[in-house]
Amino acid sequence: MVRSLTRAAALIGWARREYGGLAERAGTVGLWLLIGLLLVVGVVDAHQYLVTGIIVGSIIALGALGITLIFGILKFAHFAHGDMMMFGAYIALAALVGGGSIGPLSFGWGMIFAILLSMAVLAAVSVAIDRVVYRPLRQRGSSTVVLAIASLGVAIMLRAIMLLWWGPDQQLYVSGIHPAREFPFDIMLKPDQIFIVATAVLLMAVVYLLLFRTKMGKAMRAMSDNADLARVSGIDTEQVVMWTWMIGGALAAVAGILLGIQSNLKPELGFTLLLPLFAGAILGGLGSPQGALVGAMIVGISQEVFVGIDLPFPPFGVPGYKPAVAFGILILVLLVRPRGLFGKT
Numbered sequence: 567m568v569r570s571l572t573r574a575a576a577l578i579g580w581a582r583r584e585y586g587g588l589a590e591r592a593g594t595v596g597l598w599l600l601i602g603l604l605l606v607v608g609v610v611d612a613h614q615y616l617v618t619g620i621i622v623g624s625i626i627a628l629g630a631l632g633i634t635l636i637f638g639i640l641k642f643a644h645f646a647h648g649d650m651m652m653f654g655a656y657i658a659l660a661a662l663v664g665g666g667s668i669g670p671l672s673f674g675w676g677m678i679f680a681i682l683l684s685m686a687v688l689a690a691v692s693v694a695i696d697r698v699v700y701r702p703l704r705q706r707g708s709s710t711v712v713l714a715i716a717s718l719g720v721a722i723m724l725r726a727i728m729l730l731w732w733g734p735d736q737q738l739y740v741s742g743i744h745p746a747r748e749f750p751f752d753i754m755l756k757p758d759q760i761f762i763v764a765t766a767v768l769l770m771a772v773v774y775l776l777l778f779r780t781k782m783g784k785a786m787r788a789m790s791d792n793a794d795l796a797r798v799s800g801i802d803t804e805q806v807v808m809w810t811w812m813i814g815g816a817l818a819a820v821a822g823i824l825l826g827i828q829s830n831l832k833p834e835l836g837f838t839l840l841l842p843l844f845a846g847a848i849l850g851g852l853g854s855p856q857g858a859l860v861g862a863m864i865v866g867i868s869q870e871v872f873v874g875i876d877l878p879f880p881p882f883g884v885p886g887y888k889p890a891v892a893f894g895i896l897i898l899v900l901l902v903r904p905r906g907l908f909g910k911t
Contacts, residue, residue, distance in 0.1 A: 601864055613751055615870040621759050621828065623846075623866025624766035628821035629839065630846040630862040631773060631855055632814035638790035638853035639810045640700070642713040646721035647818060648843055649836035650688065653724045654819025655826045656732055656833075658684040662739060670757035672744045673827075681823055685816040692815030693808055695720055701807075721837070728833035737831040762824045769820060770859055773813065777855060782809055790853060841889050842869065845896040851906025861907065865892055 629651055636644045658680040666674035699716055746754040777783035789796040789806050797803050825835070846865040850857025869888040899906060 614753055615873060616867060617753050617755065619867030619870035620863065621762055621866075622870060623863035624763050625821050625824050625828065626839075626842050626846050626866050627859045627862035628766055628769060628817045628824070629843045630850070630858040631770070632817040632821075633843055633847045634850070634852055634855060634858040635786075635810055636814050637847070638855075639786060639793075639807060640704075640713070642710040643717070643844070644814075645714060645717040645840060646695075646724060647814070648839035649721040649724040649728075650692065650815065650818040651822035651825065651839060652831065652833060652836035653691070653728060653822070654684045654688040654815075655822030655831050656728055656737075657687050657819070658823045659732070659737055659739065659826070659831060670747075671761055672740045672756075672758050677739065681820060684819040684823060688819035689812040689815040692811040692818075696807065696811050725833050725836065732831075732833070734833060737826075739826055739831075758827050762828060765820065765824060769817065773817070773855065776813070782806070786810065838889070841896070842866070842892040845892040845899075848906055849895060849899050851908040854906065854908040857906055857908030865895055868892075868895060 629647060633644055633647050636642075636647075658677070661680040661683045663676045663679075666676075668674055668678075699720060700713060703713055703716060744756055744758065746756045749755055775783075777786060785796065785801045785806050786809065788799070788801060789803055793803060796806075822836075825839075842865050843862075846862030847858050848861070849864060850859065850861025869891045872891050873888065
C-alpha cells in the first residue's frame with residue numbers, strides 16, 4: 567500500500583511538472599495574443615484612445631516601477647504607493663509659484679521647480695516612513711502580511727493629511743481651457759500630454775541606467791535576488807533599502823504630478839490608482855522593472871481602448887468600467903501566469 571501511494575504521489579508530481587508547465591506556456595501565448603489583438607483593435611478602430619492609453623500608461627508605469635522596486639528589495643506589497651503619488655502631487659501644488667508658460671505648455675518654470683522639490687521632499691518622506699514604520703517591523707521579524715497592513719495604515723494617514731490640509735475638493739495646477747492640437751490620423755493631443763510622455767520616458771531611462779549601469783544598481787539587483795547572500799558579500803543592505811525608498815518616492819511624486827497635469831487632484835484618487843498600479847506591476851512580473859513598464863503600459867492602453875470600442879454592453883464604451891478592466895487583467899494574469907510576463911520562475 568505504501569509503495570502504491572508513493573508511486574501515485576510521484577505520478578502526480580510528474581504530471582504537475584509536465585502538464586503544469588505546458589498549461590502555463592499555453593496561457594502565456596494566449597495572453598500575448600490577447601495583448602496583440604488589443605493593440606490591433608486600438609490601431610484600427612480606436613487610435614485616439616490608444617494614444618490616450620499610452621499617456622495614462624506612462625503615468626501608471628512610473629508608479630508601478632516604484633512598487634516593483636520596493637517589492638523586489640523588501641518583499642512586500644506597498645499599498646500606500648497610490649497615496650504617496652497624490653501626496654507628492656499636492657506638495658507640488660503647494661510649491662507652485664509664478665505664472666506664464668513654457669512655449670505651448672500650460673505651465674511655466676515654476677512647475678519644473680515644483681516637480682524637483684516634490685521629488686526631493688517625497689524621497690525624504692519615504693525614507694522617514696521606512697525608518698519610523700517599516701524598519702522596526704522588519705527588525706522584529708514581522709511577516710510580509712504585517713508590513714502590507716502597516717502600509718495600509720500609512721496610506722490612510724497620508725490621505726487624512728491631504729484632506730485636512732487641502733480639503734476634499736478637486737484642485738488644478740493651471741485653470742482655464744487649453745485646446746488640443748491635431749496630429750496625423752485625426753489624433754488630438756495637448757502639448758502637456760506630450761510633456762507627460764516625454765518626462766515619463768526620460769525618468770524610465772534614468773532608472774534603467776541606475777539599475778544596470780551603476781554600482782548601486784548592481785547592489786539593488788543582488789539584494790533582490792538574495793538578500794542574505796548580498797549581506798554576507800559585503801553589500802550595505804540598509805543603504806540599498808534607503809536608495810530604494812528614495813527612488814520609489816521620487817518616481818511616485820512625478821507620477822502624481824503628471825496625473826494632476828493630465829486630469830486633476832483629489833485626495834482619494836491615490837486609493838483609486840492602486841488597482842491599475844498593481845495590475846501593471848503583477849502583469850509585468852513583481853520584481854521586474856522592465857515588466858512593470860510593459861505591464862503598466864498594457865493596463866493603461868487596455869483601459870482606454872475598451873472605452874473607445876463602440877459595443878452595446880459593458881465594459882465597452884463605458885468610462886466608469888475602467889477599474890473593472892484593470893481588475894479583469896489582474897485576475898486573468900493570476901490565473902494564467904501568476905509570475906507575470908517577465909517574472910522569474
